[in-house]
Amino acid sequence: MKSRLTLPSSILLLVLTISNLNGRDVKVQAAEVTLTGRAPAPVEPLSLWYRQPAERWLESLPVGNGRLGAMVFGGVDSEHLALNESTFWSGRVEPNVVNPTGRENLSKIRELFFDNKYPEATALVKEHLISDPDNYGTHLPVGDLYLAMQHGDGNIDVTNYRRELDLPAAIARVCYSVGQTEFSREVIASHPDDVIVVRLSADQPSNISFDTRFDSQGGPYQVETDGKNRMILTGDARERRHSDGKSGVHSHGIVQVVADGGEVTSSAESLSVRNANSVILYIAINTDYNDVDPKMRSEQQIASAMEKGVDVILKTHLVDHQTLFNRVTLNLGDDKENGIPTDERRERLLTSRLDPPLANLFFQYGRYLMIAGSRADSPLPTNLQGIWNDNRACRMPWTCDFHLDINTQQNYWPAEVCNLSECHEPLFRLISKVQESGRRTARDLYGCNGWVCHVFTNAWGYTAPGWGLGWGLHPTGGIWIASHLWERFLFEQDKSFLAEKAYPVLKDAAHFFLDYLAVDPNTGYLVSGPSISPENAFYGPDGTRGAESMGTVHDQVLIRDLFQSCIDASEILQCDSEFRAKLIAAMKRLPPLKIGKHGQLQEWFEDFAEAVPNHRHTSHLVALFPGSQITPDGTPKLADAARVTIKRRLSQPDWEDVEWSRANMICFEARLRDGDAALRNLTGLMRDLSDVNLLTFSAAGIASAQHNIAVVDGNLAASAGMAEMLLQSHGNEIHLLPALPSAWPTGSFEGLRARGHFEVSATWKEGELASVAITSLSGNPLRIRSAELVKELLTSVGQTYHFNGSLDMTSLE
Known part of the structure; x- marks a missing residue:
């Protein structure tokens, strides 16, 4: 089999002009490359792999260490690394962006809503509650490093090309042959050493030659060399769409070339390697976020990496990554199609051909992305794009930030159940930052104690409402993300964490909502508002379209969960009895979930007609997942109403089907x-x-997207959803195989976590549970369910309990 293409484009030209996403043209030399042969599959089955280089960003492969990230394109004539650093943000702290007239007009706005004067109330919301920041900012890509490979003059005949991403090893590889020489590249983002490492090798001496080039993608940047073997990259995160073009972090990066044999020379902005046996590139990038000295830190990282050498770095990288990655295994059947490249397997899904092992790969890919994007010491949590910025999201009206109306939550749904609890830590630090600034917003905008955060936040701790009607006024965004603190406790049962980190944040948020809730004069219920059901809209009593109202179901569910978690936490910690009594009294006055005229779960306090029945958001279903106020056993009528909501939404011919909404549906259906x-x-x-x-x-x-834009929440939430299909642990019981598809008749998993601090492994055959092993990590009582079978027992710390498919205990260790 023979294919013919020119890289990085399939146009047969010797000089290519590439327009980057800023519209700047960069001329690069590109030889005509011919690919022949069929490279075999990688040895590691949990690998994404391909028989051609990436031509687009969404074909390249991600590596990351929780702070530094790179997308590896794997070109033959030009390797391309799209480089990112998680703190490379424009904007700055803005302490006074809330509307100064909000507090004095809040009661009047609420009265208008209670009187069904929605247009008048909405006009006042726009005037008095919406914010208008100048320097919100966005995460930005650092830039692109190119290696123009030299394979001789003229055309390049390549055989057996393969590029891959080895998930268990966290290594991106490229291998191919030109003539009698086999070339290989390895790219890692080392977490222990905090550098990106590229190793270029050949099995024949003196065959590695290339020239470096760096493109900043439009931001102010300076590239220079030290006259020897080092590129120095300095720049600033600047843009004018989401900030003033003057505010943002400063960065300093180093690309260090270490060649075995051959010669390294430099020009003003580039390094050239000729006839080396092998070459190592060490890449360090840092910013002055949190008052770091980026130059000093980059120099220290490079010096340490060079002293250790690539073999030591690779060894410690593998141990570090696999300590997390290897905790969970999943087997959905023999992978008979492992010899087919990943892109071809994905295309086969277009013919409705099921591929369970590909689903397994997708599950582990989500776990890989969490490890690569969010580590215990990461300075920031994963944003919309993880840590891999394609230079598109940051140029949208919605920015590349931390969305709190579902996206950031989805990024961290797999953390506990998929046994990656440490990866949650950066989110908790961001929550603490938001709590601090959110106190000022609570006081200045609403006249309330406690803290509040709305629809999104950024690297600077933004907590005010957004700048638009229909989406900006989301006062429960903060408590939704803070609910992850309570989830951590439920999974880990760490009372010190609860007392020192989780409960203080949740209690402070509960203080806000005790002050903030208003009495509906028509019903006597305590309701939130004005607020929105994220990004959705309705037709009000007078037939006009609106989005803001009082008592949205989304708000009420999150507030009820917040109050309940504080009640439970105060009981566990044996503190705050008076505060607990206030919460219990307030909960009794919250409105219940209601079923609407179509049999659907009602989204708003009133049974309004949907203005956008095909909308991507189903925010009221937070009661089904990740919450558990709706369950098939506990609230069967509400579960049926949730099914109706899902059916009505998905049956729309133009349903706004995006990555996170589709991942949501996996989780919803698993809970059902x-x-x-x-x-x-x-x-x-x-x-x-x-x-x-x-x-x-x-x-x-x-x-508003004109192009497909990479957003990792779909990957991460899908991994959580797959775990939810196999194991659920809300409601004080572990439910085994609650949503096992008929297409997965045989399989197994090891290492998933359950609430109560249990680790669970199970096998199944012909669609039925065959065996299960549960390790009790805190000695809590255990209740397990399989279909209609239920087993209860007391456990001891560190003991593993083995059961057969009938839940009879077979052994104890």
Whole structure:
């Protein structure tokens, strides 16, 4: 088999002009490359792999260490690394962006809503509650490093090309042959050594030659060399769409070339390597975020890396990564199609051909992305794009930030259940930052104690409302993300964490909502507002379209969960009895969940007609997942109403199907115990809303996007959803295989975590549980369910309990 293409484009030209996303043209030399042969599959089955280089960002492969990230393109004539650093943000802290007239007008606005004067109330919301920041900022890409490879003059005949991403090793590899020489590259982002390392090798001496080039993608940047073997990259995170073009971090980066043999020379902005046996590139990038000295830190990282050498760095990298990655295994059947490249397997899904092992790869890819994007010491949590910025999201009206109306939450849904609890830590630090600034917003905008945060936040701790009607006024964004603190305690049972970190944040938020809730004069209920059901709209009593109202179901669910978690925490910690009594009294006055005229779960306090019945958001279903106020056993009528809501939304011919909404459906259907429906949504996500590199994307044509834009929440939430299909642990019981699809008749998993601090492994055959092993990590009572079978027992710390498919205990260790 023979294919012919020119890289990085398939146009047969010797000089290519590439327009980057800023519209700047960069001329690069590109030889005509001919690919022949069929490279075999990698040895590691949990690998994404391809028989051609990446031509687009959404074909390249991600590596990351929780702070530094790179997308590896794997070109033959030009290697391309798209470089990112998680703190490379424009903007700055803005302490006074709340509307100064909000507090004095809040009561009047509420009275208008209670009197059904929605247009008048909405006009006052716009005037008095919406914010208008000048320097909100956005995460930005650092830039692109190119290696113009030299394979001799003229055309390049390449055989057996393969590029891959080895998930268990966290290594991106490229291998191919030119003539009798086999070339290979390895790229890692080392967490222990905090550098990106590129190793270029050949099995024949004196065959590694290339020239370096760096493109900043439009930001102010300076590139220079030290006259020897080092590129120095300095720049500033600047842009004018979300900030003033003057505010942002300063960065300093180093690309250090270490060649074995051959010669390294330099020009003003580039390094050239000729005839080396092998070459190592060490890449360090830092910013002055949090008052770091980026120059000093980069120099220290490079010096340490060079002293250790690539073999030591690779060894410690593997141990560090695999300590996390290897905790969980999943087997969904023999992988008979492992010899087929990942892009071809994904294309086969277009013919509705199921591929359970590909789903397993997708599950572990989500875990890989969490490890690569968020480590215990990461300075910031993952944003919309993780830490891999394609230079598109940051140029959208919605920015590349931390969205708090579902996206950041989805990024961290897998953390506990998928046994990556440490990866949660950067989110907790951001919550603490938001709590601090959110106190000022609570006081200045609402006249309330406690803290509040709205629809999004940024690297600078922004907590005020957004700058638009219909989406900006979301006062429960902060408590939704803070609920992850309570989830951490439920999974880990760490009372010190609860007392020192989780409960103080949750209690402070509860103080806000005790002050903030208003009495509806028509019903006597305590309701929130004015606020929105994220980004959705309705037709009000007079038939006009609106989005802001009092008592949205989304708010009420989150507030009820907040109050309940504080009640439970205060009981566990044996403190704050008077405060607990206030919460119990307030909870009794919160409105209940209601079923609307179509049999659907009501989204607003009133049963309004939907203005956008095909909308991507189903925010009221937070009561189903990740919350548990709706369950098939505990609230069967509400569970049926949730099913109606899902059916009505998905039945719309133009449903706004984006990566996170599709991942949501996996989780919803898993909670409703419909495994086949969950799998249909998982397959749809992999087939329609992920690209060649299996990264999920927000589809063009929705939410102002003109292009598909990579957003990792779909990947991460899908991993959580798959775990939810196999194991659920809300409601004080561990439910095994609650939503097992018929297409996964045989399989196993090891290492998933359950609330109560249990680690669970299970096997199944012909669609039924065959065996289960549960390790009690805190000695809590255990209640397990399989279909209609239930088993209860007391446990001891560190003991593993083995059961057969009938839940009879077979051994104890």
